[in-house]
Amino acid sequence: MKLRSAITxxxxxxxxxxxxxxxxxxxxxxDKVDPVADAKAFRKFFxxxxxxxxxxxxxxxxxxxxxxxxxxxxxxxQFPPYEFSLEMGxxxxxxxxxxxxxxxxxxxNGGIGVRQNYPVFDDKEGKVITLELALNRCREANGEAPYxxxxxxxxxxxxxxxxxxxxxxxxIKIPDDPRALAAYExxxxxxxxxRGQLNFxxxxxxxxxxxxxxxxxxxxxxxxIVNAMPIYRSEWSGMxxxxxxxxxxxxxxxxxxxxxxxxxYRNVEYYLSYVSNxxxxxGPGARP
Amino acid sequence: MASTIRVxxxxxxxxxxxxxxxxxxxxxxxxxxxxxxxxxxxFIQQLTFEYDGKNVFTADWGGGVSxxxxxxxxxxxxxxxxxLKISWVDNKGATDTTTAKIQ
Amino acid sequence: xxxxxxxxxxxxxxLASGAMPARAAGSEDDFKAAYAAADAANKxxxxxxxxxxxxxxxxAAAKKAADAGxxxxxxxxxxxxxxxxxxxxxxxxxEKTRWKEMEIR
Numbered sequence: 471m472k473l474r475s476a477i478t479x480x481x482x483x484x485x486x487x488x489x490x491x492x493x494x495x496x497x498x499x500x501d502k503v504d505p506v507a508d509a510k511a512f513r514k515f516f517x518x519x520x521x522x523x524x525x526x527x528x529x530x531x532x533x534x535x536x537x538x539x540x541x542x543x544x545x546x547x548q549f550p551p552y553e554f555s556l557e558m559g560x561x562x563x564x565x566x567x568x569x570x571x572x573x574x575x576x577x578x579n580g581g582i583g584v585r586q587n588y589p590v591f592d593d594k595e596g597k598v599i600t601l602e603l604a605l606n607r608c609r610e611a612n613g614e615a616p617y618x619x620x621x622x623x624x625x626x627x628x629x630x631x632x633x634x635x636x637x638x639x640x641x642i643k644i645p646d647d648p649r650a651l652a653a654y655e656x657x658x659x660x661x662x663x664x665r666g667q668l669n670f671x672x673x674x675x676x677x678x679x680x681x682x683x684x685x686x687x688x689x690x691x692x693x694x695i696v697n698a699m700p701i702y703r704s705e706w707s708g709m710x711x712x713x714x715x716x717x718x719x720x721x722x723x724x725x726x727x728x729x730x731x732x733x734x735y736r737n738v739e740y741y742l743s744y745v746s747n748x749x750x751x752x753g754p755g756a757r758p
Numbered sequence: 759m760a761s762t763i764r765v766x767x768x769x770x771x772x773x774x775x776x777x778x779x780x781x782x783x784x785x786x787x788x789x790x791x792x793x794x795x796x797x798x799x800x801f802i803q804q805l806t807f808e809y810d811g812k813n814v815f816t817a818d819w820g821g822g823v824s825x826x827x828x829x830x831x832x833x834x835x836x837x838x839x840x841x842l843k844i845s846w847v848d849n850k851g852a853t854d855t856t857t858a859k860i861q
Numbered sequence: 862x863x864x865x866x867x868x869x870x871x872x873x874x875x876l877a878s879g880a881m882p883a884r885a886a887g888s889e890d891d892f893k894a895a896y897a898a899a900d901a902a903n904k905x906x907x908x909x910x911x912x913x914x915x916x917x918x919x920x921a922a923a924k925k926a927a928d929a930g931x932x933x934x935x936x937x938x939x940x941x942x943x944x945x946x947x948x949x950x951x952x953x954x955x956e957k958t959r960w961k962e963m964e965i966r
Contacts (some may be wrong), residue, residue, distance in 0.1 A: 508965075515965045549764060549779040551826055662960040664952065667913045667945070673963045707825040726912040734910065 475622065482717055500690045503651045503746060505644050508658070516693040520681070529697035529752040531690030535681035539688060552629060552702040552754040555622070555709045559565035559630030562623065567612040573627070576608035585628075585635035586751050590644065591650040598653045598740045602713055603731050609719040620717065625700045625709035625754075632700065632753030640697060640751060644743040653733075657741030660734045661692075666725030672738070687758060694746045696739060698755030705758065712739055767842050767860040774836030774860055776807060776815070778829045778844060786821030801849055805829070808843040809836055836860050885917040892932045895939035902946035911953035952957055 516528060523729075527534045534544045563581065566572050574580035578587075588601040599607075605627055606616040617623040644650050664671040672692065675684060680691035699712045710718075713730035716738070720727035728734055762781040767774055780802070787799025799821055807815040814833040836842070838860055845855035899920055906912045923938035 511965050541943070545830075546828070549766070549777050549828055551779070551828070553764065553779065554781050554826065658964070659960055662963040663956045664960070664963075665911055665956070667915045667949075669952065671963060677963070677965060704824075721914055724914045726914055726917065728909075728910060 477696065482683050503655050505651075505654055509745045511650040513693060513748075515677070516680075516691050520691070522698065525748075526750050529746075529749050531695065531698060531751065531755075533697045535690070536688050538756070541747045546756060550702070550710045550754075551704075552700075552709060552757050555626045555700075555702065556633055556754055558622075559626035559628070559633075562627055563630050567609070567614050569612050573608055576604065576611070581631060582634045583638065585631045585753070586638045587643075589736060589743060591643070591645055591647065591653065591740075593645065593647060593649075596649045596711055597733070598650075598657075599710070599734045600731065600736050600739055601631060602711055603736065616653060619713035620711055621714075622709060624713075625711050628700045628711060629754035630710065632751055635751045636753070637750050640694075640743055640747050640749055642747055643748065644744060646738035653737045654741055657737030657739070660738040660743055665718065666723035668723040671721040672719070692742065692745075694749040694752075695740050696722060697746060697749055698752045698757070700753060701755040701757045709754070761856045762854045763844050763846070763856045765842070765844055765858040767836065767858055769836050769838050769860050772783075772840075773832045773834055774809075775832045776830065776842065778807075779818070780805070780825065780827050780829070780846065782848065784819075784821070784823050784825045784827060784847075798851060802827070802846045803849050805846045806844070807831075807833075809840070811831070815852075855858065889927070889932055892923070892927050892935045892939060895936050895943065896920070896927070899923070899946055901945035902943050902950065906946050906949040906953065909919045909950060909953035911949050913945055913949045916942055916949060919945060 477645045513525075516526065517523075520528075523534045530540075530543070555578050556649060574582075578584055585601060588604065589598045591597075592599045602619055602624055605624065606619070609616050617627075646655050660673045664674065675689050676692035680689050682689055696712060699715070700709055701715075702709050706714075713735065716735050717727035717730060763778060764780075765776065765778040767776045782802055783794050783800055784802065785797050785800040787796065789797050790824075799844050801821050801823065802817075802819050805815075805817040805819065806813050815829075817829065817833050819827075840860050841857050842860060843855065845853060847853045899916075903916050903920065906916070919942035920939055923927060923935045923942055926932075926938060927935035
């Protein structure tokens with residue numbers, strides 16, 4: 471009896487320790503995860519800070535923060551730099567795999583007009599699935615090699631899928647499942663945690679300093695920040711995915727980036743997308 | 759194969775405004791690739807817009823112009839329905855040309 | 862953020878002063894010990910998913926100096942790398958609770 475209770479106690483302690491380390495249990499004793507309240511507070515913070523910006527314009531990032539940038543961007547949108555990637559994405563999306571199937575077979579509604587639902591919580595796997603991850607899994611399920619998460623092909627495909635959802639409001643769901651809540655909370659924690667030698671969190675730039683400059687760039691507000699993805703960045707002279715932005719942000723603050731589609735990245739995308747629910751999809755986008 | 763040149767020309771009576779987006783790597787010849795080797799220079803050297811048999815705009819470019827360049831200009835004249843011819847030549851001798859109707 | 866920066870500076874200076882043995886010149890053994898300690902700390906930071914790019918760069922610089930035979934420089938770099946790695950561990954552990962201070966409520 472003594473041994474059994476000792477083992478039970480030890481296992482319980484291990485479980486608690488493991489859960490605490492993994493961040494699955496919120497650190498505050500009385501804190502309950504309330505995404506609805508979070509999203510409301512998040513939106514209010516930015517609309518209070520920028521009362522002259524229309525809610526739907528927050529998805530335009532730095533362009534809604536600076537009049538001169540906005541004017542230049544409007545002109546550029548007549549001949550957007552992401553056009554070539556978008557066209558390539560459309561072609562790639564409809565081209566069948568070697569086994570005859572297409573991307574449409576992997577997605578609801580054939581993959582058209584569904585981007586606003588991603589990331590989505592998968593209850594079989596107990597994890598969050600992003601659009602990029604879903605695309606590569608589709609490839610692998612059909613005998614094709616996966617694409618790099620940060621480069622052109624993935625950007626082209628997500629550009630096309632985003633384009634078919636343009637104007638639709640972001641619509642992320644958190645099902646009544648403790649694992650989904652944990653993923654959301656983990657994403658929130660990642661967003662506010664400072665990292666890298668420069669000791670920045672995502673919030674340092676996108677909550678504390680939107681509209682201000684970091685070196686020569688005007689910072690975008692966190693509200694609606696993923697709605698324009700993927701983006702053609704002049705700085706990159708090319709397209710980049712959400713994965714590309716997360717990894718480069720990390721290295722810019724001197725933190726070693728995680729691997730694209732690691733749990734933390736999937737979860738922070740889940741969090742950021744959820745708190746931007748209701749704002750329109752504007753992707754693919756162009757940025758300085 | 760699709761043209762590398764996207765163009766839109768709009769006439770407002772006296773002047774015609776032209777916008778063009780050209781797909782081209784515009785490699786300067788100074789950038790190294792991931793292996794540390796120089797990516798050879800590959801850029802448009804001349805871009806011309808022709809209307810009614812005359813060059814209304816000529817650009818002489820070098821490696822300093824960015825990838826997928828965008829050009830916008832206006833010229834006196836140009837009637838709706840008339841054609842504008844756009845061509846470019848790069849340092850490797852490759853060319854592309856397209857025509858667009860003025861709207 | 863100001864407070865955080867001061868904390869790190871304090872941690873770094875504390876670690877730097879406490880970690881030096883009283884020896885005039887660095888030997889290969891000194892370097893090996895310092896490098897092993899720095900590497901171990903950096904691996905621990907890796908487990909916390911919070912390594913710094915500067916830690917990796919400093920470790921590489923230490924190795925490069927050692928390969929060139931300059932063990933003074935190599936040991937100094939290795940100790941700096943250890944300090945950086947330890948600071949990144951401190952950051953990760955303190956941020957586990959401090960992140961909530963930044964949260965929009």
